[in-house]
Amino acid sequence: MNIGKAAVLSGLTVKTVRYYSDIGIISPHVNNNTGYRDFSEFDLAKLQFLAKARKFDFSLDDCRDLLALYENKERSSKEVKALTLEKIAEIDTKLSELQMLREQLSTLATACHGDNRPNCPILDALSEKTYQ
Amino acid sequence: MNIGKAAVLSGLTVKTVRYYSDIGIISPHVNNNTGYRDFSEFDLAKLQFLAKARKFDFSLDDCRDLLALYENKERSSKEVKALTLEKIAEIDTKLSELQMLREQLSTLATACHGDNRPNCPILDALSEKTYQ
DNA sequence: TTTAAACTCTCCTCCTACAGGAGGGTAAAG
DNA sequence: CTTTACCCTCCTGTAGGAGGAGAGTTTAAA
CATH class of the missing domain: 1.10.1660.10 (Multidrug-efflux Transporter Regulator; Chain: A; Domain 2)
Known part of the structure; x- marks a missing residue:
């Protein structure tokens, strides 16, 4: 086709x-x-x-590996599972990073009036020198 | 410097x-x-x-906006808060996507023996035609 | 004073995973 | 025979830099 x-x-x-x-x-x-x-x-x-x-969320390089395993009828499921568990661990890392990020931003947003006054805790936090 | x-x-x-x-x-x-x-x-x-x-996780384009607000002492905090809330919403979307992904992968990994036999539910799922 | 190390510069290519578009050939329907 | 819908290759652009070549600069040690 x-x-x-x-x-x-x-x-x-x-x-x-x-x-x-x-x-x-x-x-x-x-x-x-x-x-x-x-x-x-x-x-x-x-x-x-x-x-x-x-x-x-497998990268194309991951896909190459998976595809090789997919095409190989003699493969063991061990390798596939290992790749999958690795991917899960990656996702977990990303998840916790994002969750931390969300909490910090959420805290800042709550503290910010969001009105027409120039005072803004979000920008204050971003420009704080001590916090890194 | x-x-x-x-x-x-x-x-x-x-x-x-x-x-x-x-x-x-x-x-x-x-x-x-x-x-x-x-x-x-x-x-x-x-x-x-x-x-x-x-x-x-602000993009450089976001950063341009934030920086302009940061440099402008007359700015209102409204804009900054709006940008922040937008970013939080983005993160929420990404979080739920990743969580779904994790569950699916986790289910597959659990079902897979991960031994030397070629049978592998993970590859089966990936090659299933009906599931999209 | 000379020299070597450490720093800086610009310019180039590469990364992921494609999208968009130019310019042109091909196939199938009316 | 023409229109329309496909298909092709090649080029550029995306985000946010990393890595390295080749060359100039500064600073500290010998």
Whole structure:
């Protein structure tokens, strides 16, 4: 199938699919006359796999690994699980960072009148020298 | 003071400070003979302000706005608070997205034996066609 | 005084994961 | 035969810098 159909069926954009071809994460057959890419069912399956893995916040490099495991019927599930647990740990780190951030900002916002007076605890906090 | 000292005192890297100068978010005086940038105390204060605002996840464009308000003694705190509340809302969105992600990944990781057998619920989920 | 280390400068490329658009070829429908 | 909808490559831009080359400057030690 052509790239447009592959894009629709995988939920990716044509640009994205073309990009994945360019960086070699998938390798559809190319028609020598027209230069059109031709995606097989297996190519499509990989694109759908990629779309989902990207939604799970796996980087394209992670996806390369996952895809290699996906294609290898002899793989052990150990590696996949390790990669997943690593990703979960990353997410946890990010979550706690964001939560701290939210609390600090929330505290500042609460303290700020938000009126027309120039006094503003938010800017005060940002310009405080002692707090880093 | 030179860029190195300004960087240390603001907790930024020299590269970052130079970048901020390049994009005009700060404008230190430049020595015409040597080309060396010369940072005043006020420049330093702005760099420290920027370092903190960046930690609070404000984009450099946000920082431009905040800095303008910071420099304007006649500003009202309303604008600053609005910007902050907007940022909090962004963080909330990101938080819930990440939490959903974590749950899904966690569910998959739990279901996966993580042994040497090829069977792997994680890859199964990623390659499921019906689930999008 | 010379020299070596430490600092600074500009300019260049690279990173992630694409998006947007120019300029042109191709395919299918009317 | 023409229109419209695809498809192609190539170039640039995004955010926020990092890394490094090659060259000038300053400072401290020998």
